[in-house]
Amino acid sequence: MSLVGKKFPSIAIDAISEMGDNLKINIFEEAVNNNKKVLLFWYPKDFTFVCPTELHAFQAALPEFEQRNTIVIGASCDTNEVHFAWLNTAKNNGGIEGVTYPILADTNRNLSNILGILDVESTSYSEDTDSIIIEGSNVTYRATYLIDETGKIFHESVNDMPLGRNVNEYLRMVDAYTHIQQKGEVCPANWEAGKEAMSADRKSTAEYLSLN
Numbered sequence: 001m002s003l004v005g006k007k008f009p010s011i012a013i014d015a016i017s018e019m020g021d022n023l024k025i026n027i028f029e030e031a032v033n034n035n036k037k038v039l040l041f042w043y044p045k046d047f048t049f050v051c052p053t054e055l056h057a058f059q060a061a062l063p064e065f066e067q068r069n070t071i072v073i074g075a076s077c078d079t080n081e082v083h084f085a086w087l088n089t090a091k092n093n094g095g096i097e098g099v100t101y102p103i104l105a106d107t108n109r110n111l112s113n114i115l116g117i118l119d120v121e122s123t124s125y126s127e128d129t130d131s132i133i134i135e136g137s138n139v140t141y142r143a144t145y146l147i148d149e150t151g152k153i154f155h156e157s158v159n160d161m162p163l164g165r166n167v168n169e170y171l172r173m174v175d176a177y178t179h180i181q182q183k184g185e186v187c188p189a190n191w192e193a194g195k196e197a198m199s200a201d202r203k204s205t206a207e208y209l210s211l212n
Contacts, residue, residue, distance in 0.1 A: 001116065004156055008038075008147045009114050014105040015073075016080040018087060023102060028151040030071055037070040037177075038147040039170055040104075042117060042140040046078040046086045047094065050164045054142070055096045057167045062101065068174045075104035077112060077139050109138070117143040117158060146173055148181075188212075 010028040017023060031038045041058065043051040058072055065072050076083075083103045089095020106112050121136035142159035155173050159165060176187040185197035188208060198204040 002156065003115065003145075003153050006153055007151045008145065008153055009111060010151070011111055011114070013075075013111050014080060014107065015102045016083045016087075016105060017102050018100045020084050020087075022080055025073065025102060025104060027073065027147060030073070031147045031149055032151045034071065035149050037068070037149060037174060038145075039065060039070055039072050039174070040075060040145045040147065041072075041165070042075045042112065042143040044119075044137070044139045044142070044161055045076060046082050047089075050162065052091075052094055052096050054164055055099050056091065057165075059099045059101070061167045061171065064171055065174070068171070068178065070174055072101045073104060074099075074101060075106060075140070077106050077109055079107050080105045112140045115143065117141050119161070144170065146170065146177070148177065
C-alpha cells in the first residue's frame with residue numbers, strides 16, 4: 001500500500017555516523033525539527049555488489065542535495081558494527097570508505113516492516129517449534145522515500161534487488177516538489193529545473209501541449 005501523501009512513521013531507529021558514533025534517528029523528526037527535506041534510501045545488504053555503487057553515487061551527489069535543503073540517509077537491516085566495518089573498507093575493495101551521511105541499522109526490522117519493503121515470500125506457523133517460519137531473505141528491497149519539511153512523504157519507489165537507482169532522478173524530484181511548493185504550479189512529464197511548468201487547469205495544459 002502506497003504511503004505517498006501520508007506522514008512518515010515517527011519511530012527512532014539505531015544508526016551510525018561515519019566516525020562510528022552510535023545514533024538514534026527519527027526520520028520524521030529529522031525533517032520537521034530541521035525544516036529540511038529528507039531522502040531515505042534502503043539497500044539490501046552491506047558487503048554486496050550493487051549496493052556500494054549506490055552508496056557512493058549518493059555520496060557524490062551529497063553537495064547537490066545539501067544545496068536543495070535535503071538530508072540524505074541510508075538504511076539497511078545490517079548492524080551498526082557491520083556498517084562501520086564497511087565504512088572502513090576501501091572503495092577499491094568493494095567498501096564504502098568516504099561515505100559521510102548516517103546509515104540506519106534497522107536490525108529489528110521495525111521500520112522496514114511498517115513500510116512493507118522486506119523481501120518476504122511467505123510466512124507460516126510451525127506447530128513443532130511453535131514459531132513463525134519466514135520464506136525469503138527478509139532484507140529490504142531498494143526502496144527510496146522523499147519526505148518534505150512537514151514529515152509528509154511526497155515520493156516513494158521500490159526497485160528489485162538487481163536494479164540500481166539513478167540518483168539524478170531524485171534530484172529532479174526534489175527540484176520539482178520545491179517548484180510546486182514555491183510557485184503553486186504543477187510539473188509536467190520530464191520537467192527539469194529551469195523549464196516551464198503549468199497551472200493546474202485545462203487551458204494551461206492545452207497551451208503546454210501545443211508548444212511541446
